[in-house]
Amino acid sequence: MKKKFYITTPIYYPSGKPHMGHAYSSILTDIIARFKRLEGFQVFFLTGTDEHGLKIQKSAEKVKSETIKYCDDLSSIFRKLSDQLCLSNTDFIRTTENRHKNTVQKLWELLSKKDQIYLSKYSGWYSISDEAYYSNDEIIDVEGSKKAKVSGSLVEWMEEESYFFKLSSYENKLLDYYNKNPDFIQPTSRKNEVISFVKQGLKDLSISRTTFDWGIKVPGHKKHIVYVWLDALTNYISASNYFKCGQDAPWPADIHIIGKDILRFHAVYWPAFLMAANIPLPKKIFSHGWILSGEEKMSKSKGNILDPIEIIEHYGIDELRYYLSKEVVFGADGKINNENLEICINDLANNIGNLSQRVFTLIEKYYNSKMPEKSQNYTRSSLTMINTKDFQKYLYNLEIHNYVREINKYSSKINKYVNDNEPWNRKINSDENIRNILYTSINSLKNIFILLSPIMPKKSNYFLNLLGLKSYDFNTLDKDIPSDQKLIKPGILFKKY
Numbered sequence: 001m002k003k004k005f006y007i008t009t010p011i012y013y014p015s016g017k018p019h020m021g022h023a024y025s026s027i028l029t030d031i032i033a034r035f036k037r038l039e040g041f042q043v044f045f046l047t048g049t050d051e052h053g054l055k056i057q058k059s060a061e062k063v064k065s066e067t068i069k070y071c072d073d074l075s076s077i078f079r080k081l082s083d084q085l086c087l088s089n090t091d092f093i094r095t096t097e098n099r100h101k102n103t104v105q106k107l108w109e110l111l112s113k114k115d116q117i118y119l120s121k122y123s124g125w126y127s128i129s130d131e132a133y134y135s136n137d138e139i140i141d142v143e144g145s146k147k148a149k150v151s152g153s154l155v156e157w158m159e160e161e162s163y164f165f166k167l168s169s170y171e172n173k174l175l176d177y178y179n180k181n182p183d184f185i186q187p188t189s190r191k192n193e194v195i196s197f198v199k200q201g202l203k204d205l206s207i208s209r210t211t212f213d214w215g216i217k218v219p220g221h222k223k224h225i226v227y228v229w230l231d232a233l234t235n236y237i238s239a240s241n242y243f244k245c246g247q248d249a250p251w252p253a254d255i256h257i258i259g260k261d262i263l264r265f266h267a268v269y270w271p272a273f274l275m276a277a278n279i280p281l282p283k284k285i286f287s288h289g290w291i292l293s294g295e296e297k298m299s300k301s302k303g304n305i306l307d308p309i310e311i312i313e314h315y316g317i318d319e320l321r322y323y324l325s326k327e328v329v330f331g332a333d334g335k336i337n338n339e340n341l342e343i344c345i346n347d348l349a350n351n352i353g354n355l356s357q358r359v360f361t362l363i364e365k366y367y368n369s370k371m372p373e374k375s376q377n378y379t380r381s382s383l384t385m386i387n388t389k390d391f392q393k394y395l396y397n398l399e400i401h402n403y404v405r406e407i408n409k410y411s412s413k414i415n416k417y418v419n420d421n422e423p424w425n426r427k428i429n430s431d432e433n434i435r436n437i438l439y440t441s442i443n444s445l446k447n448i449f450i451l452l453s454p455i456m457p458k459k460s461n462y463f464l465n466l467l468g469l470k471s472y473d474f475n476t477l478d479k480d481i482p483s484d485q486k487l488i489k490p491g492i493l494f495k496k497y
Protein backbone atom coordinates (compact mmCIF):
# COMPACT_ATOMS: atom_id res chain seq x y z
CA MET A 1 0.00 0.00 0.00
CA LYS A 2 1.25 3.44 -0.94
CA LYS A 3 1.82 5.94 1.83
CA LYS A 4 -0.58 8.88 1.81
CA PHE A 5 0.38 12.51 1.44
CA TYR A 6 -2.22 15.24 1.76
CA ILE A 7 -1.44 18.76 0.56
CA THR A 8 -3.67 21.80 0.14
CA THR A 9 -3.71 25.26 -1.44
CA PRO A 10 -5.68 28.06 0.19
CA ILE A 11 -9.21 28.15 -1.19
CA TYR A 12 -9.64 31.27 -3.28
CA TYR A 13 -12.24 34.00 -2.94
CA PRO A 14 -14.13 34.06 -6.19
CA SER A 15 -14.50 37.82 -5.88
CA GLY A 16 -12.70 38.62 -9.11
CA LYS A 17 -10.62 36.97 -11.79
CA PRO A 18 -7.64 34.92 -10.55
CA HIS A 19 -4.29 36.73 -10.57
CA MET A 20 -0.62 35.81 -10.42
CA GLY A 21 -0.68 35.57 -6.59
CA HIS A 22 -3.33 32.85 -6.77
CA ALA A 23 -1.45 31.09 -9.56
CA TYR A 24 1.72 31.17 -7.45
CA SER A 25 0.11 29.48 -4.41
CA SER A 26 -1.33 26.78 -6.65
CA ILE A 27 1.75 26.14 -8.80
CA LEU A 28 4.11 25.78 -5.85
CA THR A 29 1.67 23.42 -4.14
CA ASP A 30 1.44 21.38 -7.32
CA ILE A 31 5.22 21.10 -7.54
CA ILE A 32 5.35 19.51 -4.09
CA ALA A 33 2.41 17.23 -4.91
CA ARG A 34 4.07 15.99 -8.10
CA PHE A 35 7.38 15.50 -6.33
CA LYS A 36 5.74 13.34 -3.67
CA ARG A 37 4.13 11.23 -6.42
CA LEU A 38 7.58 10.71 -7.96
CA GLU A 39 8.66 9.47 -4.55
CA GLY A 40 5.83 6.94 -4.66
CA PHE A 41 3.23 8.53 -2.37
CA GLN A 42 -0.49 8.45 -2.98
CA VAL A 43 -1.09 12.18 -3.06
CA PHE A 44 -4.33 13.94 -2.17
CA PHE A 45 -4.13 17.45 -3.48
CA LEU A 46 -6.95 19.81 -2.65
CA THR A 47 -7.78 23.24 -4.00
CA GLY A 48 -11.05 25.12 -4.36
CA THR A 49 -13.06 28.28 -3.76
CA ASP A 50 -14.10 30.10 -0.58
CA GLU A 51 -17.57 31.35 -1.45
CA HIS A 52 -19.32 32.64 1.65
CA GLY A 53 -19.25 35.91 3.59
CA LEU A 54 -19.98 39.55 3.14
CA LYS A 55 -17.13 40.15 0.69
CA ILE A 56 -18.58 37.69 -1.83
CA GLN A 57 -22.16 38.80 -1.19
CA LYS A 58 -21.17 42.41 -1.91
CA SER A 59 -19.18 41.50 -5.01
CA ALA A 60 -22.24 39.71 -6.38
CA GLU A 61 -24.48 42.68 -5.51
CA LYS A 62 -22.13 45.02 -7.32
CA VAL A 63 -22.69 43.23 -10.62
CA LYS A 64 -26.39 42.67 -9.78
CA SER A 65 -25.98 38.91 -9.88
CA GLU A 66 -27.68 36.30 -7.74
CA THR A 67 -24.96 35.32 -5.24
CA ILE A 68 -24.88 31.61 -6.04
CA LYS A 69 -24.91 32.30 -9.77
CA TYR A 70 -22.02 34.71 -9.27
CA CYS A 71 -20.09 32.04 -7.33
CA ASP A 72 -20.86 29.36 -9.93
CA ASP A 73 -19.45 31.56 -12.68
CA LEU A 74 -16.31 32.64 -10.86
CA SER A 75 -15.63 29.28 -9.27
CA SER A 76 -15.66 27.72 -12.72
CA ILE A 77 -13.00 30.23 -13.81
CA PHE A 78 -10.80 29.08 -10.91
CA ARG A 79 -11.48 25.46 -11.81
CA LYS A 80 -10.43 26.18 -15.38
CA LEU A 81 -7.32 27.92 -14.08
CA SER A 82 -6.33 24.66 -12.37
CA ASP A 83 -6.15 23.07 -15.83
CA GLN A 84 -4.37 26.03 -17.36
CA LEU A 85 -1.74 25.86 -14.62
CA CYS A 86 -1.41 22.07 -15.13
CA LEU A 87 -2.38 21.35 -11.55
CA SER A 88 -2.60 17.70 -10.58
CA ASN A 89 -5.22 18.33 -7.89
CA THR A 90 -7.32 15.31 -6.96
CA ASP A 91 -10.22 17.38 -5.61
CA PHE A 92 -11.70 20.85 -6.00
CA ILE A 93 -13.95 21.94 -3.17
CA ARG A 94 -16.50 24.72 -3.10
CA THR A 95 -17.66 25.89 0.30
CA THR A 96 -21.21 26.07 -1.07
CA GLU A 97 -21.28 22.27 -1.51
CA ASN A 98 -23.33 20.18 0.90
CA ARG A 99 -20.40 17.96 1.88
CA HIS A 100 -18.73 21.08 3.23
CA LYS A 101 -21.79 22.69 4.85
CA ASN A 102 -22.48 19.46 6.72
CA THR A 103 -18.89 19.26 7.98
CA VAL A 104 -18.92 22.87 9.22
CA GLN A 105 -22.17 22.29 11.09
CA LYS A 106 -20.81 19.08 12.53
CA LEU A 107 -17.65 20.84 13.72
CA TRP A 108 -19.78 23.60 15.25
CA GLU A 109 -21.87 21.05 17.13
CA LEU A 110 -18.74 19.35 18.36
CA LEU A 111 -17.26 22.62 19.62
CA SER A 112 -20.54 23.51 21.23
CA LYS A 113 -20.84 20.09 22.92
CA LYS A 114 -17.34 20.53 24.28
CA ASP A 115 -18.38 23.89 25.71
CA GLN A 116 -16.00 25.91 23.54
CA ILE A 117 -18.60 28.37 22.27
CA TYR A 118 -20.80 30.96 24.04
CA LEU A 119 -23.25 33.67 22.97
CA SER A 120 -22.42 37.33 23.62
CA LYS A 121 -22.07 40.63 21.76
CA TYR A 122 -19.25 41.76 19.49
CA SER A 123 -18.22 45.35 19.18
CA GLY A 124 -15.06 46.21 17.32
CA TRP A 125 -13.45 46.76 13.94
CA TYR A 126 -14.04 44.51 10.95
CA SER A 127 -12.53 44.52 7.48
CA ILE A 128 -14.79 43.07 4.81
CA SER A 129 -11.94 42.83 2.36
CA ASP A 130 -9.84 40.72 4.77
CA GLU A 131 -12.91 39.16 6.45
CA ALA A 132 -11.02 39.81 9.68
CA TYR A 133 -11.57 41.39 13.10
CA TYR A 134 -9.04 43.94 14.32
CA SER A 135 -8.33 45.41 17.74
CA ASN A 136 -7.87 49.17 18.32
CA ASP A 137 -4.09 48.96 18.22
CA GLU A 138 -4.20 47.23 14.82
CA ILE A 139 -5.96 50.24 13.23
CA ILE A 140 -4.54 53.46 11.78
CA ASP A 141 -6.20 56.62 10.65
CA VAL A 142 -5.44 57.43 7.00
CA GLU A 143 -6.86 60.77 5.87
CA GLY A 144 -9.95 60.34 7.99
CA SER A 145 -10.49 56.65 7.14
CA LYS A 146 -9.81 53.80 9.50
CA LYS A 147 -7.63 51.10 8.03
CA ALA A 148 -6.04 47.84 9.17
CA LYS A 149 -2.29 48.41 9.62
CA VAL A 150 -1.34 44.99 8.34
CA SER A 151 -3.24 45.04 5.04
CA GLY A 152 -4.24 48.66 4.49
CA SER A 153 -7.88 47.57 4.06
CA LEU A 154 -10.75 49.75 5.19
CA VAL A 155 -12.36 48.70 8.46
CA GLU A 156 -15.76 49.51 9.88
CA TRP A 157 -17.16 49.52 13.38
CA MET A 158 -19.38 46.55 14.03
CA GLU A 159 -21.72 45.78 16.91
CA GLU A 160 -23.89 42.70 16.89
CA GLU A 161 -24.89 39.60 18.79
CA SER A 162 -22.31 36.93 18.13
CA TYR A 163 -21.14 33.51 19.20
CA PHE A 164 -17.60 33.44 20.53
CA PHE A 165 -14.99 30.72 20.48
CA LYS A 166 -12.90 30.47 23.68
CA LEU A 167 -9.65 31.26 21.90
CA SER A 168 -8.15 32.90 25.00
CA SER A 169 -7.86 29.54 26.71
CA TYR A 170 -5.58 28.25 23.92
CA GLU A 171 -2.74 30.70 24.38
CA ASN A 172 -0.49 28.40 26.38
CA LYS A 173 -1.59 25.26 24.56
CA LEU A 174 -0.62 26.83 21.24
CA LEU A 175 2.72 28.12 22.51
CA ASP A 176 3.44 24.72 23.93
CA TYR A 177 2.53 23.09 20.62
CA TYR A 178 4.79 25.43 18.59
CA ASN A 179 7.58 24.71 21.01
CA LYS A 180 7.22 20.93 20.84
CA ASN A 181 6.75 20.96 17.05
CA PRO A 182 9.40 23.37 15.82
CA ASP A 183 8.65 22.65 12.14
CA PHE A 184 4.91 23.17 12.43
CA ILE A 185 5.11 26.73 11.06
CA GLN A 186 7.64 27.53 8.37
CA PRO A 187 9.67 29.53 7.47
CA THR A 188 11.13 30.25 10.92
CA SER A 189 10.77 34.03 10.57
CA ARG A 190 7.03 33.56 10.17
CA LYS A 191 6.88 31.17 13.08
CA ASN A 192 8.46 33.85 15.26
CA GLU A 193 5.82 36.37 14.16
CA VAL A 194 3.08 33.95 15.15
CA ILE A 195 4.67 33.24 18.52
CA SER A 196 4.97 36.91 19.37
CA PHE A 197 1.35 37.50 18.30
CA VAL A 198 0.12 34.71 20.57
CA LYS A 199 2.36 35.88 23.43
CA GLN A 200 0.67 39.29 23.34
CA GLY A 201 -2.47 37.49 24.51
CA LEU A 202 -5.42 36.03 22.66
CA LYS A 203 -8.98 37.28 23.00
CA ASP A 204 -12.01 35.09 22.43
CA LEU A 205 -12.93 35.09 18.76
CA SER A 206 -16.27 36.13 17.31
CA ILE A 207 -17.37 33.21 15.11
CA SER A 208 -20.85 34.16 13.92
CA ARG A 209 -22.50 37.11 12.19
CA THR A 210 -26.13 38.20 12.11
CA THR A 211 -26.23 41.19 9.74
CA PHE A 212 -26.19 39.25 6.46
CA ASP A 213 -27.17 35.77 5.43
CA TRP A 214 -24.72 34.53 2.77
CA GLY A 215 -23.13 31.66 4.62
CA ILE A 216 -23.65 28.49 6.60
CA LYS A 217 -26.28 28.69 9.30
CA VAL A 218 -25.31 28.03 12.90
CA PRO A 219 -27.02 24.77 13.93
CA GLY A 220 -30.03 25.54 16.12
CA HIS A 221 -29.72 29.31 15.68
CA LYS A 222 -30.52 30.15 12.09
CA LYS A 223 -30.24 33.91 12.53
CA HIS A 224 -26.48 33.39 12.93
CA ILE A 225 -24.11 32.72 10.06
CA VAL A 226 -20.81 30.92 10.73
CA TYR A 227 -17.81 33.29 10.51
CA VAL A 228 -16.34 32.85 7.05
CA TRP A 229 -12.87 31.87 8.29
CA LEU A 230 -14.20 29.07 10.51
CA ASP A 231 -16.22 28.01 7.48
CA ALA A 232 -13.27 28.26 5.06
CA LEU A 233 -10.63 26.53 7.18
CA THR A 234 -12.93 23.57 7.68
CA ASN A 235 -12.73 22.84 3.92
CA TYR A 236 -9.53 20.91 4.57
CA ILE A 237 -11.35 18.34 6.66
CA SER A 238 -14.58 18.40 4.61
CA ALA A 239 -12.70 17.20 1.55
CA SER A 240 -10.91 14.50 3.52
CA ASN A 241 -14.28 13.23 4.75
CA TYR A 242 -12.79 13.04 8.23
CA PHE A 243 -16.03 12.83 10.20
CA LYS A 244 -17.18 9.83 8.22
CA CYS A 245 -13.91 7.98 7.63
CA GLY A 246 -11.94 8.89 10.77
CA GLN A 247 -8.52 7.27 10.65
CA ASP A 248 -9.06 6.08 7.09
CA ALA A 249 -9.40 9.67 5.87
CA PRO A 250 -6.22 11.27 4.53
CA TRP A 251 -6.45 13.76 7.42
CA PRO A 252 -4.28 15.20 9.01
CA ALA A 253 -2.93 17.16 6.08
CA ASP A 254 0.81 16.86 5.66
CA ILE A 255 1.08 20.48 4.65
CA HIS A 256 -1.06 23.54 4.08
CA ILE A 257 0.55 25.96 1.64
CA ILE A 258 -0.65 29.52 2.21
CA GLY A 259 0.40 33.13 1.63
CA LYS A 260 1.85 35.17 4.48
CA ASP A 261 -1.27 37.35 4.71
CA ILE A 262 -3.37 34.45 5.96
CA LEU A 263 -0.91 32.98 8.41
CA ARG A 264 -2.72 34.03 11.59
CA PHE A 265 -5.87 32.20 10.52
CA HIS A 266 -3.97 29.01 9.74
CA ALA A 267 -1.37 29.00 12.49
CA VAL A 268 -3.47 30.32 15.39
CA TYR A 269 -7.21 29.96 14.81
CA TRP A 270 -7.17 26.69 12.87
CA PRO A 271 -5.02 24.69 15.33
CA ALA A 272 -7.05 26.12 18.23
CA PHE A 273 -10.35 25.03 16.64
CA LEU A 274 -8.92 21.57 16.01
CA MET A 275 -7.48 21.25 19.52
CA ALA A 276 -10.86 22.28 20.91
CA ALA A 277 -12.64 19.63 18.83
CA ASN A 278 -9.98 17.03 19.60
CA ILE A 279 -9.12 16.58 15.93
CA PRO A 280 -5.48 15.99 14.90
CA LEU A 281 -3.61 19.07 13.68
CA PRO A 282 -2.10 19.45 10.22
CA LYS A 283 1.58 18.54 10.24
CA LYS A 284 2.92 21.69 8.69
CA ILE A 285 1.91 25.17 7.61
CA PHE A 286 4.17 26.82 5.08
CA SER A 287 3.67 30.47 4.36
CA HIS A 288 5.06 31.84 1.12
CA GLY A 289 5.74 35.46 0.26
CA TRP A 290 4.03 37.75 -2.20
CA ILE A 291 4.53 38.05 -5.88
CA LEU A 292 4.99 41.74 -6.31
CA SER A 293 3.88 43.80 -9.23
CA GLY A 294 6.49 46.54 -9.37
CA GLU A 295 7.27 47.02 -5.68
CA GLU A 296 3.78 46.29 -4.37
CA LYS A 297 1.45 43.38 -3.66
CA MET A 298 -1.08 42.92 -6.42
CA SER A 299 -4.58 43.97 -5.60
CA LYS A 300 -7.72 44.97 -7.42
CA SER A 301 -7.85 48.32 -5.62
CA LYS A 302 -4.30 49.19 -6.71
CA GLY A 303 -5.08 48.18 -10.31
CA ASN A 304 -1.72 46.38 -10.66
CA ILE A 305 -2.96 42.87 -11.28
CA LEU A 306 -0.78 40.56 -13.36
CA ASP A 307 -2.85 38.13 -15.36
CA PRO A 308 -1.33 34.63 -15.33
CA ILE A 309 -3.24 33.69 -18.46
CA GLU A 310 -1.60 36.46 -20.51
CA ILE A 311 1.81 35.21 -19.42
CA ILE A 312 0.94 31.59 -20.13
CA GLU A 313 -0.36 32.47 -23.59
CA HIS A 314 2.81 34.37 -24.40
CA TYR A 315 5.54 32.29 -22.72
CA GLY A 316 3.92 28.94 -21.88
CA ILE A 317 2.83 27.37 -18.60
CA ASP A 318 6.01 25.35 -18.03
CA GLU A 319 8.13 28.45 -18.51
CA LEU A 320 6.02 30.34 -15.96
CA ARG A 321 6.24 27.46 -13.48
CA TYR A 322 10.00 27.26 -14.00
CA TYR A 323 10.42 30.98 -13.41
CA LEU A 324 8.30 31.09 -10.27
CA SER A 325 10.02 28.09 -8.74
CA LYS A 326 13.58 29.09 -9.63
CA GLU A 327 13.62 32.85 -9.34
CA VAL A 328 11.40 33.35 -6.30
CA VAL A 329 12.83 32.04 -3.04
CA PHE A 330 9.97 30.00 -1.59
CA GLY A 331 8.96 31.85 1.57
CA ALA A 332 10.21 35.28 0.45
CA ASP A 333 8.61 37.94 -1.75
CA GLY A 334 9.48 37.83 -5.43
CA LYS A 335 8.99 39.72 -8.64
CA ILE A 336 7.91 38.79 -12.07
CA ASN A 337 8.31 40.88 -15.19
CA ASN A 338 8.87 40.14 -18.86
CA GLU A 339 12.55 41.01 -18.85
CA ASN A 340 13.46 38.63 -16.01
CA LEU A 341 11.22 35.95 -17.40
CA GLU A 342 12.97 36.13 -20.77
CA ILE A 343 16.44 35.99 -19.23
CA CYS A 344 15.39 32.93 -17.25
CA ILE A 345 13.87 31.17 -20.29
CA ASN A 346 16.95 31.92 -22.39
CA ASP A 347 19.17 30.29 -19.75
CA LEU A 348 16.94 27.27 -19.81
CA ALA A 349 17.12 27.10 -23.61
CA ASN A 350 20.92 27.47 -23.56
CA ASN A 351 21.40 24.78 -20.95
CA ILE A 352 18.82 21.98 -21.02
CA GLY A 353 17.31 22.90 -24.39
CA ASN A 354 20.65 23.02 -26.12
CA LEU A 355 21.87 19.79 -24.54
CA SER A 356 18.86 17.83 -25.73
CA GLN A 357 19.07 19.23 -29.27
CA ARG A 358 22.75 18.35 -29.61
CA VAL A 359 22.38 14.86 -28.25
CA PHE A 360 19.32 14.02 -30.33
CA THR A 361 20.89 15.34 -33.51
CA LEU A 362 23.79 12.93 -33.07
CA ILE A 363 21.54 10.02 -32.12
CA GLU A 364 19.54 10.64 -35.28
CA LYS A 365 22.68 10.86 -37.40
CA TYR A 366 24.62 7.92 -36.00
CA TYR A 367 21.97 5.50 -34.80
CA ASN A 368 18.97 6.21 -36.97
CA SER A 369 17.04 7.60 -33.96
CA LYS A 370 17.40 4.43 -31.90
CA MET A 371 18.95 3.91 -28.51
CA PRO A 372 22.48 2.56 -29.06
CA GLU A 373 23.78 -0.58 -27.41
CA LYS A 374 25.60 -0.05 -24.16
CA SER A 375 29.31 0.16 -24.97
CA GLN A 376 31.86 -2.04 -23.28
CA ASN A 377 33.53 1.05 -21.81
CA TYR A 378 30.35 2.13 -20.12
CA THR A 379 30.34 2.35 -16.38
CA ARG A 380 27.61 4.03 -14.39
CA SER A 381 29.07 7.14 -12.88
CA SER A 382 27.84 10.31 -11.23
CA LEU A 383 26.75 11.36 -14.70
CA THR A 384 23.89 8.90 -14.84
CA MET A 385 23.67 7.74 -11.25
CA ILE A 386 21.48 10.06 -9.26
CA ASN A 387 21.66 10.24 -5.53
CA THR A 388 18.04 11.18 -4.95
CA LYS A 389 18.93 12.49 -1.49
CA ASP A 390 20.79 15.38 -3.13
CA PHE A 391 17.47 16.53 -4.55
CA GLN A 392 15.09 15.35 -1.85
CA LYS A 393 16.85 17.37 0.82
CA TYR A 394 15.81 20.58 -0.92
CA LEU A 395 12.20 19.56 -1.28
CA TYR A 396 12.04 18.38 2.32
CA ASN A 397 13.29 21.81 3.41
CA LEU A 398 10.90 23.44 0.94
CA GLU A 399 13.82 25.14 -0.79
CA ILE A 400 12.24 24.70 -4.18
CA HIS A 401 14.49 27.26 -5.85
CA ASN A 402 17.51 25.21 -4.74
CA TYR A 403 15.95 22.04 -6.08
CA VAL A 404 15.72 23.67 -9.52
CA ARG A 405 19.25 25.00 -9.24
CA GLU A 406 20.51 21.50 -8.43
CA ILE A 407 18.89 20.19 -11.63
CA ASN A 408 20.57 22.98 -13.57
CA LYS A 409 23.90 22.09 -12.04
CA TYR A 410 23.41 18.51 -13.12
CA SER A 411 22.50 19.58 -16.64
CA SER A 412 25.55 21.90 -16.82
CA LYS A 413 27.72 18.97 -15.79
CA ILE A 414 26.34 16.88 -18.66
CA ASN A 415 26.77 19.79 -21.07
CA LYS A 416 30.39 20.08 -20.02
CA TYR A 417 30.87 16.33 -20.41
CA VAL A 418 29.51 16.51 -23.97
CA ASN A 419 31.64 19.59 -24.79
CA ASP A 420 34.80 18.07 -23.38
CA ASN A 421 34.32 14.72 -25.12
CA GLU A 422 33.10 16.00 -28.51
CA PRO A 423 31.04 13.02 -29.64
CA TRP A 424 30.73 14.69 -33.08
CA ASN A 425 34.50 14.48 -33.55
CA ARG A 426 35.44 11.17 -35.10
CA LYS A 427 39.09 12.19 -35.26
CA ILE A 428 39.51 11.96 -31.54
CA ASN A 429 36.80 9.39 -30.74
CA SER A 430 36.39 5.75 -31.64
CA ASP A 431 32.90 4.45 -32.46
CA GLU A 432 32.91 2.80 -29.09
CA ASN A 433 33.67 6.11 -27.38
CA ILE A 434 30.95 7.95 -29.23
CA ARG A 435 28.47 5.25 -28.29
CA ASN A 436 29.54 5.58 -24.69
CA ILE A 437 29.19 9.36 -24.62
CA LEU A 438 25.77 9.37 -26.23
CA TYR A 439 24.48 6.45 -24.19
CA THR A 440 25.50 8.37 -21.07
CA SER A 441 24.07 11.68 -22.28
CA ILE A 442 20.68 10.38 -23.28
CA ASN A 443 20.26 8.54 -19.97
CA SER A 444 21.28 11.72 -18.16
CA LEU A 445 18.70 13.68 -20.13
CA LYS A 446 16.09 11.15 -19.07
CA ASN A 447 17.07 11.83 -15.48
CA ILE A 448 17.04 15.59 -15.93
CA PHE A 449 13.49 15.51 -17.25
CA ILE A 450 12.27 13.12 -14.54
CA LEU A 451 13.64 15.48 -11.91
CA LEU A 452 12.17 18.44 -13.77
CA SER A 453 8.73 16.87 -14.16
CA PRO A 454 7.25 18.40 -10.97
CA ILE A 455 8.38 21.83 -12.18
CA MET A 456 7.61 21.49 -15.89
CA PRO A 457 5.09 18.66 -16.21
CA LYS A 458 4.10 19.29 -19.83
CA LYS A 459 7.55 19.55 -21.40
CA SER A 460 8.92 16.74 -19.26
CA ASN A 461 6.10 14.44 -20.19
CA TYR A 462 6.51 15.31 -23.84
CA PHE A 463 10.24 14.67 -23.71
CA LEU A 464 10.04 11.44 -21.72
CA ASN A 465 7.32 10.10 -24.02
CA LEU A 466 9.72 10.60 -26.94
CA LEU A 467 12.11 8.27 -25.09
CA GLY A 468 9.33 5.70 -24.82
CA LEU A 469 8.58 6.43 -21.15
CA LYS A 470 4.85 6.56 -20.57
CA SER A 471 5.06 6.58 -16.80
CA TYR A 472 7.98 7.22 -14.52
CA ASP A 473 8.98 7.86 -10.94
CA PHE A 474 12.17 7.96 -8.93
CA ASN A 475 12.85 4.28 -9.65
CA THR A 476 13.12 5.15 -13.34
CA LEU A 477 16.22 7.20 -12.53
CA ASP A 478 18.08 3.94 -12.02
CA LYS A 479 16.91 2.30 -15.23
CA ASP A 480 18.76 2.81 -18.48
CA ILE A 481 16.76 3.24 -21.65
CA PRO A 482 16.69 -0.17 -23.40
CA SER A 483 18.84 -0.42 -26.52
CA ASP A 484 16.96 -0.28 -29.80
CA GLN A 485 14.25 1.90 -28.21
CA LYS A 486 12.98 4.40 -30.81
CA LEU A 487 14.06 7.92 -29.79
CA ILE A 488 12.07 10.65 -31.46
CA LYS A 489 13.85 13.98 -31.75
CA PRO A 490 11.92 16.74 -29.94
CA GLY A 491 11.00 20.00 -31.61
CA ILE A 492 12.50 23.17 -30.14
CA LEU A 493 11.84 22.70 -26.41
CA PHE A 494 12.37 26.27 -25.23
CA LYS A 495 11.98 29.25 -27.48
CA LYS A 496 14.61 31.98 -27.04
CA TYR A 497 13.79 35.68 -26.62
Ligand code: MSP
Residues within 6 Å of the ligand: 009, 010, 011, 012, 013, 020, 021, 022, 024, 025, 050, 232, 233, 234, 235, 257, 258, 259, 260, 261, 262, 289, 290, 291, 292, 297, 298
Ligand atom coordinates in the same frame (compact mmCIF):
# COMPACT_ATOMS: atom_id res chain seq x y z
N1 MSP B 1 -10.15 32.67 0.95
C1 MSP B 1 -8.98 32.99 1.67
C2 MSP B 1 -8.20 31.74 2.00
C3 MSP B 1 -8.95 30.70 2.77
S1 MSP B 1 -8.00 29.28 3.03
C4 MSP B 1 -8.89 28.38 4.11
C5 MSP B 1 -8.10 33.93 0.86
N2 MSP B 1 -8.31 33.95 -0.44
S2 MSP B 1 -7.55 34.87 -1.48
O1 MSP B 1 -8.13 34.57 -2.75
O2 MSP B 1 -7.61 36.23 -1.07
O3 MSP B 1 -6.04 34.50 -1.43
C6 MSP B 1 -5.65 33.19 -1.60
C7 MSP B 1 -4.17 33.03 -1.60
O4 MSP B 1 -3.56 33.82 -2.62
C8 MSP B 1 -3.53 33.46 -0.28
O5 MSP B 1 -2.60 32.47 0.11
C9 MSP B 1 -2.80 34.70 -0.63
O6 MSP B 1 -1.64 34.86 0.13
C10 MSP B 1 -2.43 34.43 -2.07
N3 MSP B 1 -2.12 35.66 -2.74
C11 MSP B 1 -2.94 36.70 -3.02
N4 MSP B 1 -2.19 37.70 -3.55
C12 MSP B 1 -0.88 37.32 -3.59
C13 MSP B 1 0.27 37.81 -4.17
N5 MSP B 1 0.33 38.98 -4.74
N6 MSP B 1 1.38 37.02 -4.16
C14 MSP B 1 1.35 35.74 -3.68
N7 MSP B 1 0.27 35.24 -3.15
C15 MSP B 1 -0.78 36.09 -2.82
O7 MSP B 1 -7.25 34.57 1.43
